[in-house]
Amino acid sequence: MISAVKPESVWKNMKKNPLLYLMLIPGILFFLVYRYIPIGGLVIAFQDYKIHRGIMNSDWAGLRHFKYLFASNDFYTITKNTLILSGLDLLIVFPAAIVLSLMLNEVRAMAFKRTIQSVIYMPHFLSWVIVGGMVTAFLSMGGPLNQFLGMFGREPTIFMQESSYFRSIVISSSIWKEVGWSTIIYLAAMSGVNPALYEAARMDGAGRMRMMWNITIPSILPTIMILFLLRIGHLLDLSFEQIFVLYNPAVYDVADVIDTYIYRTGIMQGFYSYTAAIGMFKSVVGFVLLVGANYMSRRMTGSSLY
Structure with a gap:
């Protein structure tokens, strides 16, 4: 469990290591400018905001927009799509990084x-625009996948315009691009496991699989829980760039999520x-989920964010 730091010790550390704390200034400014100051802009959710009138002069609307929100069919569609894709991410992509880390550790x-690590890290440095182009080309009518399936007599399929394939495409591209990078944290946690534990288990006749289940996984469980809690807090925050470059009007019924809907409706219209x-609404739900999951994690495993 992460314990609180006493204020006196913080000030003492600042006096001893001023340059280290100066390095925090860019990060603090980033969160201040792009995370905390914009919170004041949430007032426009209760207004009929007009750009030419500004926040101070726009008419007050109260809860009218929230009432329209909960009465809209679009809202339930985008919320369902967001929850399904986020759930698949938690059930498939998140554990995939753990499994890959355990395999690499062996x-x-x-x-x-090192060669394998370098290869699986590289996709992380590609933008979703590039990855989206690669996925589209791979799944196109004349792409490698349709050519391969054609060898078995199957007619070409426009995968990117088939709703039944879209979620699989999103999850598969997420695994290919991000899972390798996520292994860095788990491998770092595994490197901190006391080697004496493995030696003692080996002397007792335990095999590598047994040591993995009884030593490695329990040792990195706090790290897994912390990363899981962070994922829970962003359950409704899917990668906008990924969905935006992969979806099209033909798959809106399963692909349109909260962030893409906000872009089309808020910015474009x-x-x-x-x-x-x-x-x-999305922020409030994320906050409630994070607090609830943090409480459950603290009660069940003893690991929590606070």
Whole structure:
């Protein structure tokens, strides 16, 4: 469990290491400018906001936008799509990084291990625009996948315009791009496991699988729980870039999520107050989920964010 730091010790550390704390200034400014100051803009969710009139002079609307939000069929569609894709991410992508880390941790040929790590890290540095282009080309009518399936007599399929394939495409592309990068944290946690535990287990006749289940996984469980809690807090925050470059009107029924709906309705159509209400709802739900999951984690495992 992460314990609180006494104020006196913080000030003492600042006096001893002023340059280290100066390095925090860019990060603090980032969160201040892009995270905390914009919170004041949530007031437009309760207004009929007009750009030419500004926040101070726009008419007050009260809860009208929230009432329209909960009465809208679009709201339930985008919320369902967001929850399904986020749920698949938690059930498939999140554990995939743990499994891959455990597999890499068992590799003893260091040259081979480093090579594999470098290969699986690289997709993380590609933007979703590039990855989206690669996925579209791979799944196009004349792409490699349709050519391969054509060898078995199957007619070409426009995968990107089939609703039944979209969620699989999103999850598969997420695994390919991000899972390798996520292993860094787990491998770092595994490197901190006391080697004496493995030696004692080996002397007792435990095999590598038994040591993995009884030593490695319990040792990194706090790290897993912390990362899981952070994921829960962003349950409604899917990667906008990923969905935006992959979806199209033909798959809106399963692909349109909260963030893409906010972009189309708020920015493109100018319904700023309505989409601000959606964003506020999303933030409140994320906060409630984070607090609830943090409480459950603290009660069940002893690991928590606070």
